[in-house]
Amino acid sequence: MPEEFHRIRRLPPYVFAEVNTAKAKARAAAEDIVDLGMGNPDTATPPHIVAKLVEAVQDPRTHRYSQSKGIPGLRKALANYYDRRFGVKLNPETEVVATLGSKEGLANLAQAISSPGDTILVPNPSYPIHQFGFIIAGASARSIPYTPDDTMLEAIDRAVRHSVPKPTALIVNFPSNPTALLASREFYKELVALALKHELFILSDLAYAEIYFDENNRPSSVLEVPGAKDCTVEFTSMSKTYNMPGWRMGFAAGNPRLISALARVKSYLDYGAFTPIQVAAVAALNGPQDCVAEMRALYKDRRDVLVKGLHAAGWDVPAPEASMFLWAPIPEKFRHLGSVGFSKLLLEKAKVAVAPGLGFGEHGDGHVRIALVENNQRIRQALRGIRHFLQGDNAAPVEELNEG
Structure with a gap:
């Protein structure tokens, strides 16, 4: 019998798995990881929407x-x-x-x-x-x-x-x-x-x-x-x-x-x-759309804090006009690592998780995606780690990263 079913064989290994495994290992060791990897909104659903759900669920x-x-x-x-x-x-x-x-x-x-x-x-x-x-x-x-x-x-x-x-x-x-x-x-x-x-x-x-x-x-x-x-x-x-x-x-x-x-x-x-x-x-x-305007303002504020901080750390990342992501070119010093290697190194040295660009296609391998899914206090914590990482001598050979 074949080892894998036909449709499963057409799916490549999950690129994000390596970073997710490293993230889980770090958390198991009680390390504080600022997770900017998954585009998973961190704020609450607006109260009037939740209230309508509660009201509707009372009706059998x-x-x-x-x-x-x-x-x-x-x-x-x-x-x-x-x-x-x-x-x-x-x-x-x-x-x-x-x-x-x-x-x-x-x-x-x-x-x-x-x-x-x-x-x-x-x-x-x-x-x-x-x-x-x-x-x-x-x-x-x-x-x-x-x-x-x-x-x-x-x-x-x-x-x-x-x-x-x-x-x-x-x-x-x-x-x-x-x-x-x-x-x-x-x-x-x-x-x-x-x-x-x-x-x-x-x-x-x-x-x-x-x-x-x-x-x-x-x-x-x-x-x-x-x-x-x-x-x-x-x-x-x-x-x-x-x-x-x-x-x-x-x-x-x-x-x-x-x-x-x-x-x-x-x-x-x-x-x-x-x-x-x-x-x-x-x-x-x-219903009222104030909550949508508030959400936009929140992401804009986070975007501005993160982009300004990355620029100050020496990482030239463009400010997005829309979405909840920064599409960040890998700094020249680390480009030879590829997006998976760089993401793993950033996690190890800066305690910050991002999504490797390779997970979105081969032409994304020169970038990482950074999600605006943490509050400004946590973003500033991430920036301190990134600044220390980028301004130190942290480039590791590809062989060393692959062994991990």
């Missing part, structure tokens, strides 16, 4: 099976959000489906629209599910540049002309995880025109739509472009916007054919999120 009727595609009030609330925020009209019955987080939605859509031998265009680096959701479904991923500019557009056009069979879909994710880059509305117009020309589906991951730091440069939706609904589905999430990561509540919206395919697959796999969670999500979308 909500304990029954829910609806796989989402309760009607939730789908309507998401459509209203798109209308308010982007000026996009959505039909809650045919153009919206609730998902168990955007990650589940992407993976299930991959199952719905992919066949073995299909090719999907995926930016490199990008969030792992963008590629591996389709690989698990049996498709192949072809890397394209991650920058929202002519370089990406030209690569898409080239991939369509030179791939056999022709690609069926492409992934975009702006604000990006991990790079924090934003796309302009003009870029989306060119992207939609190109997708329509080549009969490509666009799958847009907009999970960080509300984490931005300049009111004059708010993230756009691909669906704002006229004609985009003919080829686009967009995924959003409650996780980051309302500090609800563990609640697992997300959405897909856009092209009715793709939405129908996703809903059909989901109908075989789940009965939807627990109804009280969906009711609370309605309260989040329809």
Whole structure:
């Protein structure tokens, strides 16, 4: 019998595992590690959302099976959000489906629209599910540049002309995880025109739509472009916007054919999120949005403290315009180590955990991702460790790190 099942063989070893193992070992030795690795919001879900959950869970009727595609009030609330925020009209019955987080939605859509031998265009680096959701479904991923500019557009056009069979879909994710880059509305117009020309589906991951730091440069939706609904589905999430990561509540919206395919697959796999969670999500979308503004201000403050401190320590890291991450180029002195080696050394010497860029694709190996998921006191503690590490003689040979 084969050692591994076919789909498992297509998944490489989990890149983050080495750093996670080292982190667990350090904590077992009672070391105080400042964990800036995982994009896991550390602040509480707003009280009015929690209160609505508690209220709904008191009703025994909500304990029954829910609806796989989402309760009607939730789908309507998401459509209203798109209308308010982007000026996009959505039909809650045919153009919206609730998902168990955007990650589940992407993976299930991959199952719905992919066949073995299909090719999907995926930016490199990008969030792992963008590629591996389709690989698990049996498709192949072809890397394209991650920058929202002519370089990406030209690569898409080239991939369509030179791939056999022709690609069926492409992934975009702006604000990006991990790079924090934003796309302009003009870029989306060119992207939609190109997708329509080549009969490509666009799958847009907009999970960080509300984490931005300049009111004059708010993230756009691909669906704002006229004609985009003919080829686009967009995924959003409650996780980051309302500090609800563990609640697992997300959405897909856009092209009715793709939405129908996703809903059909989901109908075989789940009965939807627990109804009280969906009711609370309605309260989040329809209720006061002060909490979202407060969340943005919190991440902006943390960003400013961290970027300023890193610059003072001699690490030139750009300040992101959006998202909850810094995409930090590895300092020249340590670049030979690669992102995994550098992350392990940073953990050992500075007591700070970050995510190695290799985990987001081979073209991310020159960077590490730093998440804004600790308070300013802990960030300053991390900065002291990083400054001591960078200004000391801490470069270790690759062989020594690999032995660890």
